[in-house]
Amino acid sequence: MTRDDLIALTPDVLAALSNRGLVKRATREVDAGERPTLTEDADGVLRAAYPDGVTVTLPVGGGLAAGICSCPAPGVCRHLLAVVLTYQHAHADAPARDAVPDPDAASDRKAAPGPDTGASGPEAAGGEPWRWSPGDVTDDELAAAIGAPALAAARRRLRRGYTAVVHRPDAADPVPRVELPAGTVRFLVPGQIGYARGDAADDGGESIALAVWACRAADREHPDRQEAQVRVGGAATVTEHPALEAAVALAADVLLTGAAHLGSGVDARLATVRRDLDAAGLRWPLLAVDDLAGQLAAYAARGARYRPETFADLLAELPARRRAVVNAGATPAERVLGTHEPAETPLRRVRLTGLGARVRESGGEVGVDVVLAHPAAVSVLVLRRAYPATDDGPPTGHELAGRRVTGATLGALATGNVVSESAVRSAAHQLRFAVGRLARTTVTPGAGEWSGLPPGLLARDPDALAVELAGRPPRLLR
Secondary structure, three states, X not given: OOOHHHHOOOHHHHHHHOOHHHHHHHHHHHHOOOOOEEEEOOOOOEEEEOOOOOXXXXXXXXXXXXXXXXXXXXXXXXXXXXXXXXXXXHOOOOOOOOOOOOHHHHHHHOOOOOOOOOOOOOOOEOOEOOOOOHHHOOHHHHHHHHOHHHHHHHHHHHHHOEEEEEEXXXXXXXXXXXXXXXXXXXXXOOOOHHHEEEOEOOOOOHHHHHHHXXXXXXXXXXXXXXXXXXXXXXXXXXXXXXXXXXXXXXXXXXXXXXXXXXXXXXXXXXXXXXXXXXXXXXXXXXXXXXXXXXXXXXXXXXXXXXOHHHHHHHHHHHHHHHXXXXXXXXXXXXXXXXXXXXXXXXXXXXXXXXXXXXXXXXXXXXXXXEEEEEHHHOEEEEEEEEEEOEOXXXXXXXXXXXXXXXXXXXXXXXXXXXXXXXXXXEOOOEEXXXXXXXXXXXXXXXXXXXXXXXOOOOOOXXXXXXXXXHOOOOHHHO
16 A cells, blocks of 8 residues: 555655754755665555664554654654655655545534544545545544543543634645644644644643544534634533623722722732632633733832723723623633633744844833744744843843843844744743753744745735734734
8 A cells, every 4th residue: 555644744744743954864865865675564554674773663544753763862753754755755656646525424524513433534625635624534543643541631621612713724825723722733634633733742632632623513613614713512601700700890990990099909809800710710811900910010100011001901801801701702702711721831842933023111121022933833922021221221222132042142033943842832922931951942043034934924915914804803802
């Protein structure tokens, strides 16, 4: 049998599964003739032997992560990559294999939003191999790819319910992806669940199952939408949240009393509301109350960080979120409230592109926001730093560019390419780098060229962007 999954692996996919440096090294070795000897079992298991004694085994269905190499390097090593490249060279003239869709089977599969055990669906449609749905993957295929323990953990999460945003593939962005509360899952190879990849570290494969079930729900509920927001599993949405009611009551009292007349007792009340929101997992109201507390503190201290317009926005945001939940609007309540959104998510190896930095001065300090694109998750992260002003005045832009973070300067981070094994993302998409002996972050100079960013990050049509923004929920709820 021919391993179509290996033939479908592009250099970009291989780089996503390992790193670009290893792919380049393996490519040079294969092009120079340093290729292993390949043998293929009747069941599709690929075996490779190198002249120096290194052996590689690539089973079917588990992706490169299931590959076994006798070398001491952890994870996807250059030997595994060289085996794939060698196999592709050997099958360079193999015809493309696009499965023919089965309309009846597809209809049956899309009838249920949750797990099923039916037959697998088509991997491609017509001559467009990207036109497929991860919802076609069966639970048996999931169990083979991620293991029974991860599938059982995902089923427990399914019983509690969760929300997701499903982004279907198109010719411009052929990789389907699903945004989950804990991270983003991408399906890198059509029809091959073993090559799905989540951006959260130490996930164990649970998020892949959740993403597949979200795709099934989207295929059933919103088959024609390029971007579908769905709620999967769980009981009916709970609209009564005592912690949220207390936060709304606090905002109303602050509005009616006024920041100028609040007594010292408001600090204790703020602390109680923040504690209860945190315990209830209402991440977005919690962050709004945190910002409200910061505004009140800045006002009391006559600090320049107090902004009347920001203060008014926060007072409006809390009742707006409650109103959206009670009225059961188009946006699921979990996304309005940030339910089950983790405070922080450690990321696996990430590649980020510097988009620049914003500098602001207020309250005797200078803040720097370094903006970085995360192309794999089609999102933007912000690294935030603050520096006190001295008697000589605030630091200049040149001085700030030379300040160091995780071994690199702010200027290099803002304009370069970052590869990190220690990145941690907050719920509000703020970025920090964990400090550890084994964690590494490297920064290389960027070319200042962003045309390779995915469509979700790079807007080429201002009119289309305006239409997209107009169709989103109100700013207070996003």
